Amino acid sequence: MLSVEDRLPRSRHEDVLDLHFCNRFQVIRCVQSWTAGSPEVQLFPDNNRVPKIYTKTGDKGFSSTFTGERRPKEDHIFEALGNTDELSSAIGLAREFCLDKGHMFTYQLDKIQCILQDVGSNIATPQSSARESHIKRTKFTAQPIADMETWIDTFTAELPPLTNFILPSGGKSSAALHLARTVCRRAERSVAPIVRSGEADPDVAKFLNRLSDYLFTVARYAAMKEGNEEKIYKRPE
Numbered sequence: 001m002l003s004v005e006d007r008l009p010r011s012r013h014e015d016v017l018d019l020h021f022c023n024r025f026q027v028i029r030c031v032q033s034w035t036a037g038s039p040e041v042q043l044f045p046d047n048n049r050v051p052k053i054y055t056k057t058g059d060k061g062f063s064s065t066f067t068g069e070r071r072p073k074e075d076h077i078f079e080a081l082g083n084t085d086e087l088s089s090a091i092g093l094a095r096e097f098c099l100d101k102g103h104m105f106t107y108q109l110d111k112i113q114c115i116l117q118d119v120g121s122n123i124a125t126p127q128s129s130a131r132e133s134h135i136k137r138t139k140f141t142a143q144p145i146a147d148m149e150t151w152i153d154t155f156t157a158e159l160p161p162l163t164n165f166i167l168p169s170g171g172k173s174s175a176a177l178h179l180a181r182t183v184c185r186r187a188e189r190s191v192a193p194i195v196r197s198g199e200a201d202p203d204v205a206k207f208l209n210r211l212s213d214y215l216f217t218v219a220r221y222a223a224m225k226e227g228n229e230e231k232i233y234k235r236p237e
Contacts, residue, residue: 170223
């Protein structure tokens with residue numbers, strides 16, 4: 001996790017007071033004090049008191065992007081942020097089942113959850129209102145996509161050929177990973193129009209697309225390693 005200092009704006013004149021990364025991904029609440037007419041961001045005022053988790057700034061149905069825009073909570077940006085947040089939670093649940101079974105790939109799930117934080121940061125920074133400093137801090141790179149493809153290829157090499165339509169099954173680990181895959185598809189669908197409009201990095205959509213493939217593959221791998229049978233689709237008689 002980045003330190004408090006790393007998440008604070010670099011400039012004293014930064015006018016973004018609420019740093020929202022994926023709604024509740026990482027939130028630092030700052031207050032503004034005025035010194036000789038210049039805004040100064042201060043963290044934990046009043047004798048270094050830790051701020052409360054609730055801020056009441058969203059009580060009227062609006063929230064802030066990282067660029068400082070106030071938008072209604074049903075805005076497509078926040079819809080996408082909520083979906084990626086839910087995706088991270090679904091992966092976290094699947095990870096717990098996988099840990100119980102001693103799977104060695106859980107470190108990959110940890111890394112993916114961290115990358116989803118970066119996905120949220122990029123989505124929460126609409127390019128139309130972003131300054132260069134915003135874009136620099138929330139830029140999303142293609143490296144995680146390449147890493148994902150390597151993992152997929154490695155698992156696929158060990159799996160039996162796919163000859164039937166697989167139903168979500170194969171034990172708790174596998175089924176939970178399949179559930180995370182479906183949430184990932186929803187996140188991807190909500191991000192697609194944001195990317196098409198030029199408001200988010202295209203690699204964000206590519207990452208989510210590849211992540212759903214990864215989750216499908218690792219779900220099958222988990223079932224195989226646990227010796228569980230995957231249910232296949234059979235047309236009802």
